[in-house]
Amino acid sequence: MKVLLKNYVTGKATESDMEVVATEAVELKVPEGSKDTIVLKNLYLSCDPYMRSRMTKHEIPSYVPDFVPGEVITGQGVSKVVDSTHADYKVGELVCGMTGWEEYSLISNPQNFFKINHPEIPLSHYTGIVGMPGFTAHIGFNEIAAPKKGEYVFVSAAAGAVGQLVGQFAKLMGCYVVGSAGSDEKVELLKNKFGFDNAFNYKKESDLNLALQRFFPEGIDIYFENVGGATLDAVLQNMRSHGRIVACGMISQYNLVEPDGIHNLFQIVAKRIRMEGFFVSDHLSSYRKFEEMTVQYIKEDKITYVEDIVEGLKNAPSALIGLFEGRNVGKQVVVVSRE
């Protein structure tokens, strides 16, 4: 079984833009003569917002390659090596990296695969808290935002794969942190499970500017941006001098043909704001240090993580689309096989 992109998408992506098809019996061996090649058995697949961009055809190449209609969708995943002609990968090893939405993937010249050093924690965590989203939260908050103790931090999409960790890193740093999310269930998680100082359901606020004034009477030092649009515009009005906006993603915009207009950018001048985008792929040399730190935090119960686990490849398209509708509660993972 595998998941293909059926057609390029303009505007709102739906499940029917993907197709789940049966595969022929798969040879679990690297083809004769193929060097530096591995066969992976895929265990857990990660659904991430940036994948929406790959479903659209870009005239000018985007920052990630577009998917190709008729070809298998790819994304971050946790896999087991079942055959290898690559000196760095041994049969039986567990790895995480960019794999296919299928049961088995044949990968030549694997790039940016990390071996899983801590299989004693749930393997699915390598799609989340100790995988790309967790590392994104760490680099974005601890490196790009350069937080100081006591600062006021706002996180949007705060119950998501990245946001829930940003809030916990902020508390570990001694910051005051408020998160926004799209359901009361998520708001409860933020306050009672992840230890945010406060949280609100943005769908219940008629005026986001007033909501932010309520939670941040002194203003916002650090905004961890996951959503874009109206939230960003309201945040700009509520930033403090020398504030930082870490531009991680803008999920509210990904299904729009014409992105929303942002009107309050003059605040970047008036408040001396730094707004900065980043890719974790520029920081891979510090991944191992992050992995050790985070595994330690998990073992000491200093941080926690919620995953929204869907069973079976056939449910992967709906899980991915669910991200853009806010259906997931926590990190969206698809289980292909548990071992």
Place this chain on the structure above:
Amino acid sequence: MKVLLKNYVTGKATESDMEVVATEAVELKVPEGSKDTIVLKNLYLSCDPYMRSRMTKHEIPSYVPDFVPGEVITGQGVSKVVDSTHADYKVGELVCGMTGWEEYSLISNPQNFFKINHPEIPLSHYTGIVGMPGFTAHIGFNEIAAPKKGEYVFVSAAAGAVGQLVGQFAKLMGCYVVGSAGSDEKVELLKNKFGFDNAFNYKKESDLNLALQRFFPEGIDIYFENVGGATLDAVLQNMRSHGRIVACGMISQYNLVEPDGIHNLFQIVAKRIRMEGFFVSDHLSSYRKFEEMTVQYIKEDKITYVEDIVEGLKNAPSALIGLFEGRNVGKQVVVVSRE
């Protein structure tokens, strides 16, 4: 004679929002018993875009205090000390700093006045190339943008008080630099006087995105932002990875009640852009170093500067309004008295 704000302004500012009134005979002495006070004879006054913000009443205090209707307008100027009870200021000294739009100003506890160390260059230069605008160009380009040799630099409002210097600093750094301006006369100046590699009249471009693609087929590394609005939106589409946008001002927006919407901010994520605002007032400790460097460049003919000099306080309101219509060619200065 003095220039007052007549009323707070909403939307487009006009000359009639200010009033030039006669003053009674002025006592050129510090009043008896007033300590730490100076009387200044104002020589050259600076017209700067940020002053538009001060003409509007802000519910939440802005980054610079609002003017007060019925009171004299204040701004950067070059003045001579004619009386002083302040130990740091002697009669006859020349200073630059925040003074009144009037012939003589009485200032208690003068803050952030700099003595003019190089009266051998034209004194008006202390409102421009070696004053606040020149220092702004230096800090914004050389510090905030952190340019590297060979990078591609775009400057908007490039013939203005700040822009003309940014382009020249970019050439001194070994960058490729293109400027935009609002008349063919200014475009000629950019190319033939300031040494920009290229320049264009934005009013003659029906599609700013295509214009930028033409001048920057490889994209833009550094954008020195003076205008905001449609230019910023087009620039965002043409930035290179790891680009920097120095947010100095957004003059196209200052007369608007509802600022333009900017649609391409996702590029900050996709291109890992840093967009950053700054105030020169945070950097005053390096002013003297800048002054020496720039005076040296002037004496060696390594940089040049164009001023648009208007005679007489009574013409100051029209000179200020002219900034927002692009009437000035180069730095807008008002002469009150030449000595």
